[in-house]
Amino acid sequence: MAERAPRRINLLQSTPLRLTVGLISMFALVSLISLGAAYLVIRDSMQQSMRSDLTQEFAGFQAAPTAGAVAALVKAEAAVTRSDRRILSYTAPDGRHYGNGYIALTEDGFRVLSISKDDDLSQLTYLAVSRPLYGGRLTIAISRAQIDNLSDFFIKILLLSVLPTTAIGLTAGLVLARRTARRIRAIGDTLDKMAGGDLGARVPKLSGRRDDLSFIATHVDRMGQAQQSSVAALKQVSADIAHDLKTPIQRVAVMLNQAREMPDLPPQLEDLMHRAGQETEGIVATFQSLLQIAQIEGGSPKSRFAPVDLAVLAATFAEVYEPSAEETGHSLTVHAPADQQFMVTGDKVLLGQVLANLIENALRHTPDGTPIHIRLARDGVAVVLSVADKGPGIPEPERDNVLRRLYRLEQSRTTAGSGLGLSLVSVIADLHEARLTLESNEPGLRVSLRFPPSEGAIP
Amino acid sequence: MKILVIEDDKTTGDYVAHGLREEGHTVDLVENGRDGLIRASTSDYDILVIDRMLPDLDGLSIVKTLRGAKNLTPVLFLTSLGGVDDRIDGLNAGADDYLIKPFAFGELSARVAALARRPKLTAQEDTLHAGDLTMDLIRRKVTRGDVEIDLLPREFALLEHLLRRKNRVQTRTMLLEAVWDISFDPQTNVVETHISRLRAKVDKPFDTELIKTVRGAGYRIEAP
Numbered sequence: 229m230a231e232r233a234p235r236r237i238n239l240l241q242s243t244p245l246r247l248t249v250g251l252i253s254m255f256a257l258v259s260l261i262s263l264g265a266a267y268l269v270i271r272d273s274m275q276q277s278m279r280s281d282l283t284q285e286f287a288g289f290q291a292a293p294t295a296g297a298v299a300a301l302v303k304a305e306a307a308v309t310r311s312d313r314r315i316l317s318y319t320a321p322d323g324r325h326y327g328n329g330y331i332a333l334t335e336d337g338f339r340v341l342s343i344s345k346d347d348d349l350s351q352l353t354y355l356a357v358s359r360p361l362y363g364g365r366l367t368i369a370i371s372r373a374q375i376d377n378l379s380d381f382f383i384k385i386l387l388l389s390v391l392p393t394t395a396i397g398l399t400a401g402l403v404l405a406r407r408t409a410r411r412i413r414a415i416g417d418t419l420d421k422m423a424g425g426d427l428g429a430r431v432p433k434l435s436g437r438r439d440d441l442s443f444i445a446t447h448v449d450r451m452g453q454a455q456q457s458s459v460a461a462l463k464q465v466s467a468d469i470a471h472d473l474k475t476p477i478q479r480v481a482v483m484l485n486q487a488r489e490m491p492d493l494p495p496q497l498e499d500l501m502h503r504a505g506q507e508t509e510g511i512v513a514t515f516q517s518l519l520q521i522a523q524i525e526g527g528s529p530k531s532r533f534a535p536v537d538l539a540v541l542a543a544t545f546a547e548v549y550e551p552s553a554e555e556t557g558h559s560l561t562v563h564a565p566a567d568q569q570f571m572v573t574g575d576k577v578l579l580g581q582v583l584a585n586l587i588e589n590a591l592r593h594t595p596d597g598t599p600i601h602i603r604l605a606r607d608g609v610a611v612v613l614s615v616a617d618k619g620p621g622i623p624e625p626e627r628d629n630v631l632r633r634l635y636r637l638e639q640s641r642t643t644a645g646s647g648l649g650l651s652l653v654s655v656i657a658d659l660h661e662a663r664l665t666l667e668s669n670e671p672g673l674r675v676s677l678r679f680p681p682s683e684g685a686i687p
Numbered sequence: 688m689k690i691l692v693i694e695d696d697k698t699t700g701d702y703v704a705h706g707l708r709e710e711g712h713t714v715d716l717v718e719n720g721r722d723g724l725i726r727a728s729t730s731d732y733d734i735l736v737i738d739r740m741l742p743d744l745d746g747l748s749i750v751k752t753l754r755g756a757k758n759l760t761p762v763l764f765l766t767s768l769g770g771v772d773d774r775i776d777g778l779n780a781g782a783d784d785y786l787i788k789p790f791a792f793g794e795l796s797a798r799v800a801a802l803a804r805r806p807k808l809t810a811q812e813d814t815l816h817a818g819d820l821t822m823d824l825i826r827r828k829v830t831r832g833d834v835e836i837d838l839l840p841r842e843f844a845l846l847e848h849l850l851r852r853k854n855r856v857q858t859r860t861m862l863l864e865a866v867w868d869i870s871f872d873p874q875t876n877v878v879e880t881h882i883s884r885l886r887a888k889v890d891k892p893f894d895t896e897l898i899k900t901v902r903g904a905g906y907r908i909e910a911p
Contacts, residue, residue, distance in 0.1 A: 551880035
C-alpha cells in the first residue's frame with residue numbers, strides 16, 4: 229500500500245523561498261559588516277584629523293609672543309566662532325577668562341562648564357586639548373557633532389540600502405515560491421492522477437519556459453506516455469487474444485447447439501454433447517477470469533470508483549446465495565452492526581465479484597451443513613470485510629499459494645472451479661488498496677479484506 | 688421484426704441469422720463494418736446486432752456514427768471482451784445491450800426481444816395478472832384463485848419482473864441484472880435456486896404451472 233503524499237506543499241518548505249531567505253540574510257550580514265567597518269575607519273580618521281587640527285591651532289596660539297597677545301587672539305577668535313562648533317578658552321595668569329566658554333578640569337579631562345550665551349550644550353560632546361601657556365591655560369575644544377552625525381549618516385545608508393533590498397528580495401522570493409509551488413503542485417497532481425489510473429494525465433504546459441521544472445514535467449509526461457502506450461498495447465493484445473480464442477469457442481458452441489437440435493439423437497450422444505457444452509462453458513469462464521485479472525492488473529481505471537455501502541452489498545449477495553446455500557445445508561449469515569457505517573470507495577461490480585467468489589469458495593470447499601459468516605467490522609477508520617467458514621481451511625504453508633493463478637489444493641482438484649477465484653479477489657483487493665489476509669478460523673478459513681478509510685467518510 | 692446482423696464470423700453469423708429467421712424475423716446479414724454502416728443508415732431496421740470487432744470499420748465506430756446521425760435504432764453488441772470497462776465503453780458509445788461471446792442463442796433471442804419492446808414503458812399499473820394469479824402492486828399481495836401467497840420481498844420482485852414480461856423469455860443474466868443489479872455471471876446457478884423457491888410457492892400447490900423453463904435460454908410466465 230502506497231503511503232499517501234501530503235496534499236499541499238507548505239510555502240515555508242518551498243525551495244525558492246528558503247534560498248531567497250538564505251541569500252538575503254547573507255547579503256544583509258555582509259552589508260552590515262562592511263558598513264560597520266567603513267564607519268569605524270572613517271570615524272577613526274576623522275578623529276585623527278580633528279586631533280591634528282587641534283594641535284596645529286594650539287601651535288598657532290603658541291606663536292603669539294605674550295600672554296596678553298594670546299588673550300587678545302582668543303578674544304578676537306572667540307567672537308567669530310560658534311560655541312557649538314568650537315570653544316576657545318584662555319585663563320590668563322592674572323585669573324581673567326577669555327573665550328566663548330568656560331572649560332574646567334575634571335578627573336577624566338576637561339568639560340565645558342558653561343558658555344557665555346545660554347545655549348544648552350549638555351547634549352554636545354567635544355574633543356579638547358588643554359595646555360598651560362604663558363602662565364595661563366589655553367583650552368581648545370572642537371565639537372564632535374561631525375563624528376556623531378557620521379553614525380546617523382551610516383544608519384541612514386543602512387536603512388536606505390539594506391532594508392529595501394531585503395523587502396524586495398523577500399517579496400520576489402515569495403512570488404517565486406508561490407509560482408514554483410503551483411508548478412510543483414501541477415506535477416504532483418498529474419502524478420496522483422496517473423497513480424489513480426488516468427494515464428492520459430499530462431502536466432499543464434507553461435509557455436516559453438525552459439527550466440529544471442519544465443525538464444521534470446517533460447519527463448513525467450514522457451513516463452505517462454510510455455505507460456499509456458504499454459497499457460494500450462496490453463489491452464490490444466488481450467482484445468486480439470480474446471477475439472481469436474472466443475470466435476472458435478463460439479463456433480464450437482454453435483455447432484454443439486445445432487447438433488443437439490438434430491432429430492432422433494441417441495441419449496448417450498445427447499448426454500455427451502451436453503457435457504461438451506458444459507466444458508466449453510468452463511473454458512470460457514477460465515479464460516474470462518484470466519482476461520479480467522490481466523485487465524485489472526494492467527491498470528483498470530479508478531475513475532469508476534464511487535462510494536459503495538459494503539453492508540448493502542453483503543446483504544444482497546448473502547440473499548442471492550442463500551437458496552443455493554440452503555440446498556447443501558450451509559447456513560449463510562451476515563453480521564454488520566446497524567449503528568455503524570461500512571462505506572468504502574470502490575468499484576461496485578468488482579466488489580460484488582469479491583463477495584461472490586468468497587461465498588462460492590466457501591460453499592464449494594466446505595462439507596454440507598457448514599456455517600458461513602460474512603462479517604463487517606470497523607478497525608478504527610478502516611472497514612474490514614471477512615468471509616469465514618468452519619470447514620477444513622487451508623494449511624498455513626499453502627495460504628500464499630492459493631492466491632496464485634490456477635493454483636488448486638490437492639483435495640479440491642475434483643471439485644468444480646477454475647483456481648482463479650482467489651487470484652481475482654487478490655487483484656481486486658490490490659486495486660482498492662485493501663489488505664487481503666487468509667487466516668485460520670479455528671477451524672476453517674477466514675478471508676479478510678481491510679479497506680483504507682474511504683474519502684469523506686464519517687469516522 | 689426487421690433485424691440487421693453485422694458479424695464477420697460466418698458460422699456465428701449464419702447461426703444467429705438462421706435462429707432469428709426461425710423465430711419469424713426478417714434478417715439481413717452483413718460481414719464487414721463499412722457495408723454494415725451503409726445498410727444500417729439506408730434502410731429501416733427494428734434492431735441492429737453488431738459484432739464489436741469487424742473488418743474495415745469496428746462496431747464501436749458504427750454505433751457512434753449512427754448515434755451521431757440521430758439514428759436511434761436499438762443496438763445489441765456482440766463482443767469477445769467481457770471486462771467491465773469494455774461493457775461501459777460499449778454502452779457509452781450508444782449500444783443498448785451487450786452480449787459476451789460465446790453466447791447461447793436463447794440469450795440473444797431474449798435480449799433482442801427485450802430491446803424491441805424497450806421504449807414502450809407501460810403506464811403505472813396497479814395489478815398484474817397471469818391466468819388465475821393476481822399481483823396487487825399497491826398492497827403488495829399475490830393471490831392465486833382465492834389463495835393468498837406469502838412472498839419475501841425479493842421473490843415478489845422476481846415474480847413482478849416475470850409478470851411484467853409475460854410470455855417473453857427472461858434469461859438468468861437478465862434476471863440477475865434486473866432483480867439483483869448484478870452484471871456478471873456467478874458460477875453457481877443462483878437464479879435456478881431462486882426460481883425453484885418461487886415455484887414452490889406459486890406453482891407447486893396448484894394445478895397449472897405458470898413459470899416455465901425455456902431450455903437453453905431462461906424462464907417465462909406462460910399465461911393469457
